[in-house]
Amino acid sequence: MDQLAADYVRVLLPVPVALPLFAAGLTLALARRARAQRIISVTALSIVLAVAVALLLLTDAGRGTYSIDVGGWPPLLGIPLVADRLSTLMLVVSATVTLAVLLYSLAQGVADGEEGAPVSIYHPTYLVLSAGVSNAFLSGDLFNLYVGFEVLLAASYILLTLGGTKARIRAGTTYVMVSLLSSLIFLTAIALIYAATGTVNMAELSIRLQEIDPDVRMALHLLLLVGFGIKAAVxxxxxxxxxxxxxxxxxxxxxxxxxxxxxxxYAIIRTQTLLFPGSEANRLLMWVALLTMVVGILGAVAQADIKRLLSFTLVSHIGYMVFGIALGSAAGLSGAIFYVAHHITIQTTLFLVTGLVERHSGSTALDKLGALAKRAPLLAVLFFIPAMNLAGIPPFSGFLGKLGLLQAGVDQGTTTAYVLVAGSVVVSLLTLYAIAKVWNRAFWQEPPEDEAAEAEQAHDAGTTGSGVAIAKQAVDVRTPLGMVAPTAVLVAVGVGITVVAGPLFGISDRAATDLIDRAPYVQTVLDGGDGTNASREVTR
Structure with a gap:
């Protein structure tokens, strides 16, 4: 039975990387055929989602780890793609949100009268981004992980500057410079690791890195953490x-x-557990986690724009994930994995809802909004549910994820862990305060009288106002159903994570156990996907 599962996995494993790249080429060739581009993009990402679900079910029901060597090369010569519980869970969540966002963007493009939705280059670029993300999750080779990062970053440079406005070009320039710096650091770390060990295969590195000088190993570890830390925004x-x-x-x-x-x-989790288990850097990561949580949420509280506020909460909640990683225990890693899956869904949903708010009211600035709960009750519901989830209100998955992390911190019982637990509680309360501020000012309270009157006149006249209530752009109060539906689906997925929290925590527990054990991963890769015979003894 396990051999049959292994055969299925070997067939499906390259699909999440290869299919989007193939579809990107097709959509680029069909740049003048907007309808064909849409069909190809949606079909490709739908297949990727189905394959990701199948891979998760197969790995979780089977032995947990499967691999293939791309091109049929012998083990350690080829590029391994590895499916385990962690990588396939991340693959399922990423495929879900990329498909939902694609559907949202297509509806937005059609509503705006842009048949390319929004431009013809969007589809191939978006598909390349999806392939890069999948490659990063599935890679069992450190240099191929770097390639995955570069593929998704190259696509993100284009997506970030779509429209070519001054603000987007300026922001894109900052993003490109920071990304290039992190990539340079990552590439330097890879070169030094190869010089020290003679390999970039992560399974092989898990053995060879334990054989080099501890000070050199720590330097390499810190270099990787800096590179990944920039990408993760810690x-x-x-x-x-x-x-x-x-x-x-x-x-x-x-x-x-x-x-x-x-x-x-994800890269921090994978390298921290596989390449540098039990590293002294865990203590440093705990303080980094605390500072990330606190500084991020203080920045969020100070914001008067929904987009910027959510961007700061994004930074803050990265700290929760790093907290679980830094604990280094099975419970901490399980909580971090669960929280990553939860946060990908919820954060994406909130930004899509913010896009609907901007479309409805012409702005995301809190001093330009008001009474949205009365004027757009569906929009209010779509915001309220994921917002409470982000804030960690029971019984949502945000509460369950934080509870798992806090329990793991208490179980560790060190002074630093207790400080992190206390900091996590305070940050959660401040997150609730920031979300309540958005709800009160944008959805609940009435806008200032002059702004409300201007909004009413603009609505009646079918034009935009010139003052504070409405931005100087067309405001479509008839939000397209094609934009609302994907957002509502992601809201439902967020609620669904709460409903299936028990089985999902079961998967994250088993994934964490595999990460700490390391032997199944290492042996499977070194044996070329067979995983039945130990090629090397794994030092734990």
Missing amino acids: FPLSAWLPDSYPTAPAPVTAVFAGLLTKVGV
Whole structure:
């Protein structure tokens, strides 16, 4: 039975990477055929989602880890793609949000009268982004992980500057410079690791890195952490994010906020557990986690724009994930994995809702909004549910994820862990305060009288106002159903994570156990996907 599962996995494993790249080529060739581009993009990402679900079910029901060597090369010579519970769970969540965001963006493009939705280059670029994310999650080779990062980053440079406005070009320039710096650091780390060990295969590195000088190993570890920390936007390497993401189109901001930083978090989880288990850097990571949470949420509280506020909460909640990683225990890693899956969905949803708010009212500035709960009750519901989830209100998955992390911190019982637990509680309360501020000012209270009157006149006349209540752009109060539906689906997925929290925590527990054990992963890769015979003894 396990052999049959292995055969299925070997067939399906390249699909999440190869299919989007193939579809990107087709959509680029069909740049003048907008309808064909839409059909190809939606079909390709739908297949990727189905394959991701199948891979998760197969890995969780089977032995947990399967691999193939791309091109049929012998083990350690080829590039391994590895499916385990962690990578396939991340693949399912990422495929879900990328498909939902694509559908949202297509409806937005059609509503705006842009048949390319929004331009013809959007589809191939978006598909390349999806392939890069999948490659990063499935890679069993450190250099191929770097390639995955570069593929998704190259696509993100284009998506971030779509429209070519001054603000987007300026934000894109900052984003490109920071990304190039992190990539340079990552590439330097890879070169030094190869010089020290003679390999970039992560299974082989898990053995060879234990054989080199401890000081050299620590230096290599810290270099990787800096590179991944910039990509994951951990403090003090996070200042670029709140200035870069809010300027992009709503769908782009949503997929960036939901996914790109989590790829950095995934890389930290994978290298921390596989290459540097029990590292002294865990203590440093705990303080980094605390500072990321606190600085991020203080920035959020100070904001008067929904996009920027959510960008700062994104930074803050990366701290929760790093907290679980830094604990280094099975419970901590399980809580971090669960929280990553939860946060990808919720953060993407909130940015899509913010795009609907901007479309409805012409702005996301809190002093230009008001009474949305009365004027757009469906929009209010779509915001309220994921917002409460982000704030960690029971019984939502945000509460369950934080509870798992807090329990793991208490179980560890060290002074630093207790400080992190206390900080996590305070940050959660401040998150609720920030969300309540948005709800009160944008959805509940009435806008100032002059702004309300201007909004009413603009609505009656079918034109935009010139003052504070409405931005100087067309405001479509008839929000297209094609934009609302994907958002509502993601809201439902967020609620669904709460409903299936027990089984999902079961998967994250088993994934965490595999990460700590390491032997199944290492042996499977070294045996070329067979995993039945130990090629090397794994030092734990």
